[in-house]
Amino acid sequence: MILPIYAYGQPVLKKKATDISSDYPELKQLLDNMWETMYNANGVGLAAPQIGKSIRIFLVDSVQMEEEEKDFKGIKKAFINPVMIKEYGDEFSYEEGCLSIPDVRSEVIRQSDITIRYMDEEFNEKEESFSGINARVIQHEYDHIEGKLFTEKLPPLRKRLIKRRLESIKKGKVRVDYRMRFHQS
Numbered sequence: 001m002i003l004p005i006y007a008y009g010q011p012v013l014k015k016k017a018t019d020i021s022s023d024y025p026e027l028k029q030l031l032d033n034m035w036e037t038m039y040n041a042n043g044v045g046l047a048a049p050q051i052g053k054s055i056r057i058f059l060v061d062s063v064q065m066e067e068e069e070k071d072f073k074g075i076k077k078a079f080i081n082p083v084m085i086k087e088y089g090d091e092f093s094y095e096e097g098c099l100s101i102p103d104v105r106s107e108v109i110r111q112s113d114i115t116i117r118y119m120d121e122e123f124n125e126k127e128e129s130f131s132g133i134n135a136r137v138i139q140h141e142y143d144h145i146e147g148k149l150f151t152e153k154l155p156p157l158r159k160r161l162i163k164r165r166l167e168s169i170k171k172g173k174v175r176v177d178y179r180m181r182f183h184q185s
Contacts, residue, residue: 002179003037003051008101008149009170009183012049017056017145019081022123024055031078031121034059041178043099045137047144050100052181056081058141062134075134082118084142085127089113094136096150101169102176104162108153110139 006012038046038059047058063074089112097105114135117127130138140150151159168174172182
């Protein structure tokens with residue numbers, strides 16, 4: 001089932017998410033719905049807060065980026081209860097966007113490498129390292145479960161330049177090809 005994506009301004013996007021247990025109700029169905037929602041919106045990642053659930057789950061499918069990026073091998077994974085162990089390596093800038101903040105894209109500086117511990121869809125514990133674009137997508141989605149948005153990483157001038165657009169999104173004044181839920185004041 002395709003779920004609405006919560007837009008900029010929704011309180012759940014600014015809240016630190018909580019861990020879940022392996023007996024979380026209908027976890028497989030939730031993950032299936034998240035994958036379907038992400039693909040319907042043409043995303044490469046989706047975090048549970050973006051569908052209104054303040055739990056520590058996010059999905060990444062960067063395989064679809066393999067054609068655009070030379071010498072790049074994508075990943076497709078669910079990350080449950082992830083913990084960022086380490087962010088390291090050179091800082092690099094890359095244009096990011098977010099399904100919760102449509103029509104806003106900007107260069108974001110992040111470190112090139114990460115090590116993360118998480119549970120997979122069967123609740124097996126994993127610890128892996130990722131680099132480049134895969135690390136970036138994971139960092140972006142991890143920020144969501146920490147209650148942070150990529151716009152917070154932008155320089156002050158860029159923040160001022162997008163402020164009006166963010167307010168429009170908050171009020172539902174944006175056109176997208178997927179269902180969204182906007183903040184009700």
